[in-house]
Amino acid sequence: MGAGHDHGSHGHNHGPGHVHGSANQRRLGIAALITAVFMVAEAIGGVLTGSLALVADAAHMFTDAVSLGFAWWAFRLAGADPTEKRTFGNRRLPVLVAFANAIAIFMITAFILIEAAERFQEPVTVLAGPMLVVAVAGLIANIVSFLVLMGGHKESLNVRGALIHVAGDLLGSIAAIVAAGVILATGWMPIDPILSVLVGLLILRSAIKLCRESGHILLEGTPAGLEPGRVRTVLEGHIEGVAAVRHVHVWALDENRPLITLNVVLEDDADGFRTIAAVKARIKSELGVDHTTVEIDPPDIGHGAQAPRGAAT
Template sequence: MGHSHDHSHSHAGHGHSHDHVITDSADARRRVAIAAFLTFGFMFAEVIGGVISGSLALLADAAHMLTDAGSLALAWLGFKLAERPADQHRSFGWARFKILAAFVNGLALLVLAAWIVFEAIHRLMAPEPVMGHVLMGVAIAGLLVNIIAFTLMHGGDSEDLNLQGALWHVAGDLLGSVAAIAAALIIIFTGWMPIDPILSVLVALLIVIGGVRITMKSAHILIEGVPAGMTPADIKTDLESHLENAAEVTHVHAWALNEQKPLVTLEVVAREGACLDTLRVAVKQRMDEKFGVSHATVEVRKPVQ
């Protein structure tokens, strides 16, 4: 039984796409770094404002921003390591580290939301007076800082899970500032203190949505889940129906290195008389054109006599 094995990978047009990924990563890294500095810097203003006003809301949000600054730093590290080349111990380099960073950030969002709800319940049970005008001033300043950070982050790659995880942390800060402004207005005009923890719970629920989304998508990649837009059955059916010299497609495995790089391995049984090398090239071209897979490991073998 003759075999043609291919463990090399098509690089036609790959040079451009690789440069594009590196460029995107560098751009996202810069965006995350600036957002981290803005978040960390304003945290000190919130601590001062919280101490002066007696606002637990501001002190709690300062802790929130400290957590977010750490998450943004982790996201930055993910991008930085992902740019490192492959070596003898990591044949794909550190490309998947940013998916791990996204997963950790997704979990951090869920923990943060739970903490906000816990604090809100505590404040409802034991409300404390707050200086509404000081709360208002710091909250407005925080809103401006968060709008800048959110706009900066939102301009990045919408498909990058690491960037999206960082973006949701900034969005949580922005929503927290909006809630603080609303709480300050109500406290100033009505003196009703429970509004602060009530609005905090609403913000926490929105943070949960982002946390669940980021965690599930990154976990799917980490457990070698099949990328969106394809299944082994889809690949098998498509190749067998579009390539006349492919008698049977078997042992199809599809997963992803990260959200931008799907990987596939498969075995093809050629029809009698077919050129194995020509069929191998045809399979790789079809995988690239139909499924966007530029990195496929294909084994082609002759039919059993």
């Protein structure tokens, strides 16, 4: 009667959620393929025309192609059955991929900014006509990818994240078109590195957010709205038989799967099994968490140092 463990909906469900996952996987695959093809086209066009704006947009499209590809791959692997070595399966794989993608974006952004600084000092002649053609083709590709993803299941963070990336690509293509137009109209070459810097900063902003959110999960940070104090407030005084709630730990397996462990002290003559069930039911109804581990503490255990998480599982 010492501990109760609830896997809730961790069973293998192949109903509507599985259907949405398959559709989203297909949409991500199409968007990744389109982005990758036009990333190559823009990179070649940037080199041939001398346009840093095109190279910057190609770099942005590269990170997005990788992100979309890994998101597609993660959909394939995330549903794998748990094993003895991976009791949660591959549920955290998309988070790890997101963190690695953020690091790659930092490196590419640094390259763009350094190259732009060099071009401010030594301007490079840009072939604005071919640059405009390539930029327009890239814009069309980004619009197609955006429309493909718009039809995805909006509850999927993978799909919403992909939409944000493709929207960034749209802005990058627009920046390249504007740069080509300005050069054609005025011959003013500095517009190319100026707009490439703006695209680089756009990428950097997205990378910082991606790194912060994925790193928080990897470090087992507390999900927003599930702070231990709130968990105690939801339980204490609301569950018959619970005298105190201690050692609350909250973290997340991925963006959608929070987990809670906690210890409770029972009131005299309380039924342990019934109380554990009531604690889990209230956490699920009030906080939406369906994976909770509850351990019963004897009343004479002090309120001192927090027990390690392993003690509550």
